[in-house]
Amino acid sequence: MGVAAASETYGWPLIALVVVILPQVLVPARMREGPPVAVPAIEAAVVLILLAVAAKPGPVPRAARPLVLTLVAVLIVANTGAAVRLVALVLRSTPEGETPPTVTQLLVTAVTLLATNIVTFGLLYWQIDGGGPDARRVGAAPYPDFQFPQTDNEGLAPPDWQPRFPDHLYLAFTNVVAFSPTDTLPLTHRAKGLMAIQSMISLAVLVVVLSRVINILPP
Template sequence: MSKRIAEERDRTEHRWPAVGAVVVALLLYALLPSSFLPLVRYSVVALCVALLVPLVFINPVRMTRQTRLSRVLSVALTAVLAVANQVALVQLIVMLVQAKSDEDGSLLLAAAQVWATNVIVFALVFWEMDRGGPVVRTTTPREKLPLADIRFPQDEDHDAIEEVARGSSARSDWTAGFVDYAYFSLTNTMAFSPPDAMALTPRAKILAGLGALAGYVILVLVIARAVSLLG
């Protein structure tokens, strides 16, 4: 194996952080209270598992291959999860408005589940969208990459102090992975100001805004309402 091939393989992203996140999101969604459209929930979980299996088969360890089918399946999986969780959020709000009490805390727990799933879903959205997706980001020369949707601190650290600059995109050929997009999603959802990574394109700004709005509704309105119902 040539040195160049070995370096390209090392630069590619591990499959399993994203798979683990999908599994956690599906478990959180499946374990919502039974009043949350159980037939629809289980159908969504079954569909997502059916979409996930061939994706793992194509790239079982590292994200080295992308076909038209794998790209369609990956985007479809993310879209199904995103739509399903937004429907759950709307249903949660309706249930909280109509509820007279929440003595067992089930609605508060459901709010936490929907919020956590929201963070994971938007992490997957950003991961699939930015610079062409996980395979393109790590297998395409930088000068041929699509325009960046998100700017990370590493993208502008090349002129910082030496121990910081060595990890910059320009110096080390650093590329964002799923953990970076999960962190961006989490901080974007929790903060009331832009996090350290910045959305650059209109579509990234719209999606980041939607993710933050959903998180805001849950954290400020939904959880507040659920806590008030505990007594």
């Protein structure tokens, strides 16, 4: 690549994380099941790191990317654990004297988990694809992890086009709702594995929760 593209802003990742954190903090606990307090706490830590990276002039420090990747990985594990607990709650028999979860609790919890799933995996795809945003900018990585239509077909974008966070966030969104890639293809084993994990999480939440909600709702 002849000329390096402009540095990517961290504004969109920050906005996406804040949008996900707010319902987890503001929605009363009686209206949802989980996620645990650790999930929004980890998200807040990622926001602070991204703010520090965005505020620092010059190139992004090399130490920032592994730290962000680690925090995002922990966040994905925590959200996956919350999804497992939700599925277990829906499948188990409600003990006598205990109030079963309501439709509102199930729907709010499912939406929160799926939104966190989309944002966290979008952040992960953004950070690993081609070595991350700064590696993609200078063409440091020999091969990308995802094949976007703009990189495969001439005339759809400028010659120096590179995917940015909204592209990876959309990829994560379509993988949740379609359980498969749509216009963007995973090329590496790690990309395929991560997309499979994300799809399994969303499938478990959607199938189990929606089936329970349908059973609860009056005919």
